[in-house]
Amino acid sequence: MRFGKIALFAISIAFAYASPAQSLDGAAILKQVDKNLQPESFESYRKLINIEPSGAKREFLLYTLKKGDDKIVSLFLSPASEKGRATLRLGDNMWLYIPNVGKPVRITSLQSVVGGVFNNADIMRLDYNVEYNVQNIDDGKSEYLLDLKAKTAAVAYDKLKMWVDKKAVVSTKIECYAATGLLIKTLYFKEIKPFEGVLRPSVIETDSPLYKGYQSIIAYANVKRKIVADEVFTLEFLGKIETIR
Amino acid sequence: MRSSPWSSWAKSKPSGESHVRFTKLLVLLSVLLPASNLGSQEQTQDKAKFEVDLSEFQKEIDKLSTKPYSLGGFFELQPVLFGIDRSSTFTRVRFYRDLPSHLADLYGLRLRLEGSYKKDIFSLFVKSDTSVRYELQGWNEETKLFEGYASVKPNANFIFEGGKKTMKWGKGYAWNPVAFIDRPKNPEDPEEALEGATLATADYIRSFDGALKTLTLTTALIPVYQHVNAKSGELGHVNFASKLYLLAYDTDIDLMVLTGSSRTTRYGFDFSRNLSTNFEMHGEFAVVNNFTLTAINENGQSTARQSEALSYLLGLRYLSERETTYILEYYRNGMGFSREQMTDFYSFAQRSYRVFQNTGNDSGLVRAARLLDGPYGRPNPGLHYLYFRVSQKEPFDLLYFTPALTSIVNARDGSLVVIPELSYSPMTNLELRLRAPTNIGKQRTDYGEKQNDYRIEFRIRYHFGF
Helix, strand or coil, X not given: CHHHHHHHHHHHHXXXXXXXXXXXXXXXXXXXXXXXXXXXXXXXEEXXXXXXXXXXXXEEEEEEEXXXXXXXXXXXXXXXXXXXXXXXXXXXXXXXXXXXXXXXXXXXXXXXXXXXXXXXHHHCCCCHHHXXXXXXXXXXXXXXXXXXXXXXXXXXXXXXXXXXXXXXXXXXXXXXXXXXXXXXXXEEEEEEEEECCEEEEEEEEEEECCEEEEEEEEEEEEEEECCCCHHHCCHHHHCCHHHCC | CCCCHHHHHCCCCCHHHHHHHHHHHHHHHHHHHHHHCHHHXXXXXXXXXXXXXXXXXXXXXXXXXXXXXXXXXEEEEEEEEEEECCCCHHHHHHCCCCCCCCEEEEEXXXXXXXXXXXXXXEEEEEEEEEEEEEECCEEEEEEEEEEEEEEEEEECCEEEEEEEECCCCCCCCCCCCCCCCCCCCCCCCCCCCCCCEEEEEEEEEEXXXXXXXXXXXXXXXXXXXXXXXXXXXXXCEEEEEEEEEEEECCEXXXXXXXXXXXXXXEEEEEEEEEEECCEEXXXXXXXXXXXXXXEECCCCCEEEEEEEEEEEEEEEEEECCCCEEXXXXXXXXXXXXXXXXXXXXXXXXXXXXXXXXXXXXXXXXXXXXXXXXXXXXXXXXXXEEEEEEEEECCHHXXXXXXXXXXXXXXXXXXXXXXXXXXXXXXXXXXXXXXECCEEECCCXXXXXXXXXXXXXXXXXXXXXXX
């Protein structure tokens, strides 16, 4: 009788975990990817570069603060025409502050602050595991291929295909799809460098079938762990982020 | 047009001369501006070989990190060609002694300077505006301190500020009925900076986990004296304003009040919320206690009515898959005039013009001019307005190019202004904008009686920073 109970318990556990084992692994891999891409709370400098088909390029320098799962703020430091612009994201809420306008305005994640292939959702990205569930994993020779599905309709891209380097456990390429199945853009993660002892991609390139011939790049520098008060991620501080830097 | 500061520069000139001068300038600029694009061509390189120079990037960051100050701003050149409606109420009242010709051209230069300095918990911020205009009488210069204030942040929960600054209350794009402290913005160009008010403010900020994410309480003291905020009501009083901001259930909510002896007490409420990743909704609601509206009938007899003025605004912002942005707002201006009151004023002004023509007696026109400097001359003096703007980001694969079409409609009389607009940034820090606001409306209507039938503005703005 006792053996029977133990056997029944063991079988129940086995059934309970047998089918989701794959998604459980996927979730763990995705969490590790997030951890390796960026610390949970940090400050960093980013250079955003738009490259036109002619080869002409335009550069934007941003200072970024992120805290926890759902708080991120970015401030444009250059060029002069964009200096002082700041974007704040609190979960699904996003605002843009333009110095000339002088007040934060709610914006949507699909808008682009500076033009080019990157939009607000790319520049103000939260951890992937916060916004996406792993639907499927393909176990390749040197890479995993994760199929990710947005947890809510508030997420900018409905589906992602993420290629993950098995050894470094960082994404190497991500394809972003709309709910209609349209490929919106592809992100390429490059130049893995140590930031505070952790190897992370320092350059993200993107192109899009919607912007044929155009390319945008984000380069990271000075990624450092930094924890500031939650109140820094509020509308009142949005025009004053420079004083935090 | 009357709502624009440019409009008052319109002077009588031979129309052919104005047109030729304006056209010559545009031709000259169209030759010079492609040359300016060389700046961006210098950055051109073979795309296939493009690599990010991380060491240069690091040097740039190190340089920025050591600077406690910043200085920047922009230069602006703006030629404007006005197509004047010589029979409109605005033109006849303002220029009855010497009616202008059909065309007038104006040239403006502007220098905006912004500086900041920070040390520990203290920071200073200054924004000045200098405009130089070429008019018939020659050059005219004006310099204003838009903002200049000191800020102290002892910790992340408190911010204390004092000096001249804008408060920018409200969520509306074209109008802000709850902006009790700021000067009214121009709905035809709502993103332009405004001159601030002299005041002292204290902010208390708290963040939370849960449905209520942020709470901010702002309090402000606004003195109104002969040399400080003199146009903000009765002199010799210190007024009080407060705003409570909540981010609750993913919705921005503000509750505000302004009270004191300079102006009647006013209360407000606004909200803004993203309904989806590409759809935002906002609104404002304001009540002004004991508001007195003084109107005149077509014979010039004035009547004053005191009541609670109720204003509100509802707006939507939608971004399509093709990156077209639509903004739609409805504004009920509780301090505005009814259609009949507006018609009466126009009839009175036009009758006064005829009296002047027949007798030389300008007393009616002098009175009408005084009223135009007051409530009848506001950008939107009526009761009900609709605002619509559609803009397309980077069509035809042309980066940094945005065409837009804006319209403001007086919903009561059907008159409107239509503003086609092209903006383009051919190189870093250089912005070009071409607009042609055109007023459409019958006689005795809001936009039909504006000073200009149309105006063509070309704005060149070059940003700089140190």
